[in-house]
Amino acid sequence: MPAVRGDGMRGLAVFISDIRNCKSKEAEIKRINKELANIRSKFKGDKTLDGYQKKKYVCKLLFIFLLGHDIDFGHMEAVNLLSSNKYSEKQIGYLFISVLVNTNSDLIKLIIQSIKNDLQSRNPIHVNLALQCIANIGSKDMAEAFGTEIPKLLVSGDTMDVVKQSAALCLLRLFRKSPEIIPGGEWTSRIIHLLNDPHMGVVTAATSLIDALVKKNPEEYKGCVTLAVARLSRIVTASYTDLQDYTYYFVPAPWLSVKLLRLLQNYTPPSEEPGVRGRLSECLETIFNKAQEPPKSKKVQHSNAKNAVLFEAISLIIHNDSEPNLLVRACNQLGQFLSNRETNLRYLALESMCHLATSEFSHEAVKKHQEVVILSMKMEKDVSVRQQAVDLLYAMCDKTNAEEIVQEMLAYLETADYSIREEMVLKVAILAEKYATDFTWYVDVILNLIRIAGDYVSEEVWYRVIQIVINREEVQGYAAKTVFEALQAPTCHENMVKVGGYILGEFGNLIAGDTRSSPQVQFELLHSKYHLCSAATRALLLSTYIKLVNLFPEIKNRVQEVFRADSNLRSSDVELQQRASEYLQLSIVASADVLATVLEEMPAFPERESSILAVLKKKKPGRIPDDVRESKSPQPTAAPTAVINSTNNTNSSSADLLGLSTPPGTTAPATGNGLLDVLGDLYTAPKISPSTVQQNNIKKFLFKNNGVLFENDLIQIGVKSEYRQNLGRIGLFYGNKTQFPIQNVRPELHWTDLHKLNVQMKPMEPVLEAGAQIQQMLTAECIEDFVDAPSMSVSFVYNNVPQKITMKLPLTLNKFFEPTEMNGESFFARWKNLGGEQQRAQKIFKAQGSIDIPATRTKLAGFGMQLLDGIDPNPDNFVCAGIVHTRVQQVGCLMRLEPNKQAQMFRLTVRSSKETVSHEICNLLADQF
């Protein structure tokens, strides 16, 4: 056991030794549980513990926590330690709190009080403890409690340097939580002047704070530029002995230098003050000059610190993007690093060059290093460095070197790491498209991509090649010929079959003149792959076949034979079955003219930004240069005119033959009976966007009891309910669609008519784990008839951002209907009886679309009343009967709905024994058909 420093706690050391001596995981857990039980009983026991004991036990809990166990007690004891007058006990209390207490703990008020006391202390060490605690766990509450005090402390002349340092970073934390606590006015100038403080530690801490303040309000803090440049200038020209302990391995104040260089990256180059600008340039030149000097030490720390400053200086130069000399100099310097023996330097140089490549001043200079970069991509041992090389090649690519770079990337792809293949495929596809002068080259590249790395070719990529071929007439014949050849390979990737199928279906005629690729040969070649393909690809091929029938009537019989095959016409896959039977009919029924119209060539896609580029941007936000040079290629916006649609096909899923119009990433998860779909979209890590909240359509729940009540990127709420008499049970299903937990889930009901409808909500778990679904039960009792439906709001926290959604519960009066059968005679008798002014309600409204009798019927059947057939003399009219159950009474209710097809109107009449019921039912049903 090593010597224990300070006031060691022997009991703690013994415990740690015990744990280390445990031979197995089980033994360790046993020992820990024993200790936890012991500590628990000590904390609960009657004997009051002294501070030392509390400290020791709290420390043990901390150690247990570090081992990876959950600690759910001891917080109160730790808080008690805060008010101890012994520093060592106080310190351990603060440590426990900063490691184990989260910001919304109930204890926060007590903690804040202790911090207040310590901030008043005359001992700066106590003050610093309190400040450090705020800096570690600062919350909005703390910002409120200390928001006025700490800014003062920071600029006061009486404050000691060490306290100022902590105060600056403490304020930074509070500012991040509550930006409004920053005073402004005269304070601003005093805070900026901390950059001039004689104490380097104070400047170091203050610079971080100022950097954050500047980001929020650059104009107000503009004055810091001059001061920062002056300070930087003093540092870079200092000799390493000047700054004493702030010199790190012969490099003067590297951390402060980097922070100042970072601060300056918040502004454009200081142009209105030529003096400042000149001085900054001098600083940057000096940094470059020093980089060229022979090293003052062989230690890696020396070169790391020196180069850290250099890289930050280069970042500033790239940010300013205004001094061609400096940019080119930066590029040369980085070029040297590309062959440095330090992997770290090569990595950073590649990364930094990526940015230089996007500047017009240095793009050419970067290109000089192409050979070395290609070598890096091929030879580096570390995949993350190879990845940087790929990124750089992508960034340095232009018209002059595109063919070579694409060629090299394709060659490397054959052996590339799996982890970077997908991204490389995207990059190659984008470069090939962007710089293609000859689109046959582009087609070759993409087909090569599919051949080499078919599994990594995402749908966007092959969609894209099809879009381009369709839009460029000059390449269509070549594309048909090339895919035809590619398909002849004994094994070919399914993506190749898809591209081949689509292209031959459109342009197979362009190569049909050659007997080697006659219609029969084309068809049989494609069909030879059919059985090896997934259902989606088969569906695509079926569309190709019908298109081939149009292009080549001579193979019609052969194709019909395929459609007729049991495996298609009676496929268990409904999509295949439907396509086979519809295409078969089409080929039988339609005349050649009709076929030619229905199956004509796809129209050109509208021109837009490449959809692949969007995918890459999404994968690597911020790393794709935004200056995407003019993009000359198309992207589908709306569905390409769905040709088959004109044949009066009601099935929408076959309308868009390939689904080419929707990038797969954005396909909405199936709604409808979506409870099962809650987990369907897990992998598209949604960004929080409360604005995209998809409103729940409460009206559809008039006619059904189950379905998706609400859905956005984060959460899906489904409902399932059942009713009997005047009682209802409603199950709400909360599904977390993200990869992170959703916390503090708190549903709340807003309903004032409690005397009419009583709704009880069972408590639920506040945490919704990633991808999980939990259920909450509600019970409802209808006491008296009511109007409208209760509202519910659900608040929760996702990724530390509070969210709130509100919706209506699908709980309307009609849910308490009991359907009633009756014959015509009794119906009319009652109808007459309920003829009073107080009993009737009537509305005339316009139909939503064209009047659809079967759809109306389905809706009414779900409404809750009994649909009575054969009663109304007009068969198109609907009559219904039902009883509304409430606790106080039962209300009989009759309804008649008369469609008027000419006028596209409905007349709705409701009669019941209670006026309010008639009106509510009438209101609910109006405008719903």
Next chain:
Amino acid sequence: MMQFMLLFSRQGKLRLQKWYVAHPDKLKKKITRELITTVLARKPKMCSFLEWKDVKIVYKRYASLYFCCAMEQEDNELLTLELIHRYVELLDKYFGSVCELDIIFNFEKAYFILDELVLGGELQETSKKNVLKAIAAQDLLQEEETPQGFFEDHGLG
């Protein structure tokens, strides 16, 4: 800004964790587990930086212990590496050629030293002398206080 710092052994045992962003415990555990696996799988000559999820990981191994920091995109990698080194130097100076055991048995000291160097995820004080002075002042305060546990620890309490 530093998001968190982890110290773990070659066997993957966590020795110290300091979080500067608030995450739920479950997430912290998940991140810790995944990151330790990722870093341990890397070979010695590999680059000390890696892009991992939305953070930049900077790590370095000292003897049996890995020091691993998660930084934000715009943070300077090389200096983070030197920040780790400065921390190791401080531990070394304080404990006198530090080893993993010192950190296990005196984890609270390791925390106190870190708090003087880095605060709220930002570098506070880079001077070795100043940090050690602050720690010495803390130790002095402690030594002035009577060790109350003496009896208990020797079985006399």
